[in-house]
Structure formats: C-alpha cells, structure tokens
Amino acid sequence: MTRRGGSDLERLTGVRSGKSTFYREYRGAAERLERVVHALDTISRALVRTVEGPEALVLAVAEAVRLHLEAQWVLFALADGELPEAEPRHLVVDAQGHPYAYEGLRGGDPPPEDMPAVVINRLNDILRGEFDFLARPVVDPHHAHVPIDLGGGVVGAFAAWTPPRRRLDATDESVMRILAGQTAVALQNSALFQSRQVLLERAESSYAAASAQADQLAARNAELVETQWRLGLATRRKIVDDERHRIARELHDSVTQCVLSAGMQIEVCRSGIPDAERGERLDLAKTLTRSAVEQLRSAIYALDHKGESERSGLAEMLRQLCTVHMPSDLRVQLRMTGAAADLPRDVEHALLRIAGEALFNASMHGGATRAIVRVDQRADGVTLAVSDDGTGDPAALRLRLRIAQAGDLDVHHRGLANMQARAQELGGTLAVRRARIGGVRVAVAIPLPVREDADPGAAEPPAPGPGRSADPARGERGPA
Incomplete structure (x- = not known):
C-alpha cells in the first residue's frame, strides 16, 4: 500500500x-x-x-x-x-x-x-x-x-x-x-x-597596486637618501667655501693692507728723498710689517678662539685705525654722532673692516691726502660714511660692483666686493657717490634690532637740518 x-x-x-x-x-x-x-x-x-x-x-x-x-x-x-x-x-x-x-x-x-x-x-x-x-x-x-x-x-x-x-x-x-x-x-x-570573484579580483588588483606603490616608494626612498647625501655634501662644501671666503676677506682687509702699505713706503725710500725721511719711512714700513704679522697671528687666534678676544668700542677701534694704521701722508678725521651705545660685535667688526678698506683704497688707488670718517649711530641703525679728496671715479667703482655681483673678480679687485658683501650679510646697503670734498664717498647703512628696553621715541631719526643728510647714500651735506 x-x-x-x-x-x-x-x-x-x-x-x-x-x-x-x-x-x-x-x-x-x-x-x-x-x-x-x-x-x-x-x-x-x-x-x-x-x-x-x-x-x-x-x-x-x-x-x-x-x-x-x-x-x-x-x-x-x-x-x-x-x-x-x-x-x-x-x-x-x-x-x-x-x-x-x-x-x-x-x-x-x-x-x-x-x-x-x-x-x-x-x-x-x-x-x-x-x-x-x-x-x-x-x-x-x-x-x-x-x-x-x-x-x-x-x-x-x-x-x-x-x-x-x-x-x-x-x-x-x-x-x-x-x-x-x-x-x-x-x-x-x-x-x-x-x-x-569580484572581491578576489579587486583584492588582487589592490595587491598589485600596493606592490607597485611599494616599489615606487622604495625607489623614491632610495632617491631621497641619495638626495639627502648629495645635499649634505653640498652643505659641507658650502660651509667650507664660505669659511674660505671669510678667511680670504679677513686677510685681504687686514694683513694685505698693511703689507701693501709697507711696500709703498719701501718703494718711496728707493726714490731720491732725504736720509732722515727715508729712515722715518723705513721705520714706518717696519711698523706696518710688524702690524701685519700681529694681525695675521690675531686672525689665526680668532679662528681657534672665536668670541674670546677682548673687546674695544667702535670709536676706539676707528680712532686707532685712523691714526696708527694709515700712511702719514693721509690725514683722517673721525666724527662720531648719535647714541654712544654698544653695537653687536659682528656690526662693529664689519664697520671697522669697511672703514679700513675704504681708507686704504683712498690712499693707494685714489691718491687721497685727506679723508673723513663719519659714524652716525641711532637706535634703529648705524651709518658709516668715508669721504676722500682723491682721484677715484664713483661711476667706475659702481660698474665694478655690478661686475662683482655678476661674477667673481680677480684678487686685485676684491675690496669693493668685500665691503658690499659685509653690508649685505647684516641686511644693510652700500652706496658709492661723489664726495663734496672732491673724491669718492662710500656710505654703508646697517639696520639694528630695536631693544625692548629702548625709548620708543629714540628710534625716530631727527628731521634733516643744516649740515646733515637724510640719506647717507646721497652725498655729504656739511664740511665734508
């Protein structure tokens, strides 16, 4: 059933x-x-x-x-x-x-x-x-x-x-x-x-894309490592080059000037001058040579003991520069105006080197017999102007400066370029004009950071008046 x-x-x-x-x-x-x-x-x-x-x-x-x-x-x-x-x-x-x-x-x-x-x-x-x-x-x-x-x-x-x-x-x-x-x-x-199957294909595609991206990242990482190595090498080379240029500039603005001045005195002694004057010039050449040796030793010491040397004020250093380290046939006047506050060490050093180079050029290349060094110090900046009565041509000097910006100069024309480089490193400017006393006027303006404890009104420069220029680069407005 x-x-x-x-x-x-x-x-x-x-x-x-x-x-x-x-x-x-x-x-x-x-x-x-x-x-x-x-x-x-x-x-x-x-x-x-x-x-x-x-x-x-x-x-x-x-x-x-x-x-x-x-x-x-x-x-x-x-x-x-x-x-x-x-x-x-x-x-x-x-x-x-x-x-x-x-x-x-x-x-x-x-x-x-x-x-x-x-x-x-x-x-x-x-x-x-x-x-x-x-x-x-x-x-x-x-x-x-x-x-x-x-x-x-x-x-x-x-x-x-x-x-x-x-x-x-x-x-x-x-x-x-x-x-x-x-x-x-x-x-x-x-x-x-x-x-x-769709999920598997997507997973395989994602895995392939991830693998390709990993390969790309590995390649980029290798490139980055190589780039970092090259950058480090370039940085080290730049540091060495900057230090080499700094040492060359220091030697040019100090030792070279003394050696050339001593050579000028010896050259004069070879001409027919009285014996008494010849002896004085030889003594001066000896003094300049000893000064060059001392400056060379000081430069070497400064390289090993940066920031440990005793410090003198800018006025005292400029006074020694104008009276001791210049040739006797160049009469130099120093005029200090404005606040007599301490300046940053790098600013004082740059102003001293620029003043020395300008006076040396006025004596050696311009044949000047008179020079005026004017320093105007304010709360927000300091101005250095060196005027001479020599035969220098401001237009030719400005052309040389433009050439220096476009490319390097030979060792005989590094003075102007060094002065401009020192001013620019501190955020300042350098100008070359005709001096009212007949020669060349080199003016440098360097800004200064305003101190928090400074009087706000002190940062305002006084209005231009008789005997004073509103812009240091425009030329002399007084006895100079």
Missing part, C-alpha cells in the same frame, strides 16, 4: 509494486524512467554551470526545461527584490530556443509582438510577487507552473506551455519541481561565487 498522492519516485517511475505480473506497468515505468533519466542528465548539465555566472545558469536551465517538455514557451522570472544579485531577473524562451528579455540579458532580444498574452501576464504576476494563486505547482495537460522556493518563501517561478502533441503529467511536474528547487540554490551560489 502507498499513501495517497504517492512520492516523487512513484510519480517518476509509476511503479507501485515489484511483482512480475505488472508487466505493463514495468514497460511504462521503463519509458518514463528513460525520459526522467534523460531529463535529470539535462538538468545536471545545466546546474553545473554555476561558476559561469547566473546568466549562463538561467539560460541552461530554461533550455533544459524546453527540451524535456518540448515546450513552445518557457518562462523564468524572479520577483522584484528577491535574490538581488542574480541577473537576469527574467527570461522567455521560444520553441526554437531563442531567449527574450525586457532587460538584464546580454544578447537577448525584446519579446516579439506575437508572444501570447498569457505568457506576458504570467511574467508580470511573478515580477510583482503575486503568488496567491501560483504558490503551489500547477500542471495542466499543456501548461505547467512551478514556484521557486528558497528559505521557506517563494522567490520566483518556472512556467511552460506545450503544443497539443505533448501532454504533461505528474512526472513532468516532479522534474520541474526538482529543477526549480535546485535552480534557486544554484542561483544563490552563483551570485555568491560571482561576488567573491
């Missing part, structure tokens, strides 16, 4: 008993079994295409249904919102196996105009999820409808319409139910597989 309705196996084979007297049933069962085996083989071939993607899977399943039922029309559709990752959402296959779809199918044509209305209406019902009358399998002689169940709910359906010569039975219903159930699982697996 079997229960009413029978099992899927009974429906597939039609066998209710294993007795040999049921030959007719065995014969019919054999035919149905052969058809079922063929159908299951077709279904299995369709379902193994999961890895090819949902579209290939749906096309293969629809084709399997068409071949098994010899259907004129086969419909597959998923309700809106169900299995959102599955594509295509619906599919219609005609008797020749040609697929049609309204959207979502690559290579599928729009449905033809002669498509039966029952097919289109069924498609719309499934898409809208109207399963009230379609939630259970329906098998008529020439029409079959099987819902697609997943997780206890209906997500879509299969439907087929056959010609008059092909009648449907319970076997076909069982085949379609098996196909529908396996299709739902296969669709979900296919969608998951495709999404994992």
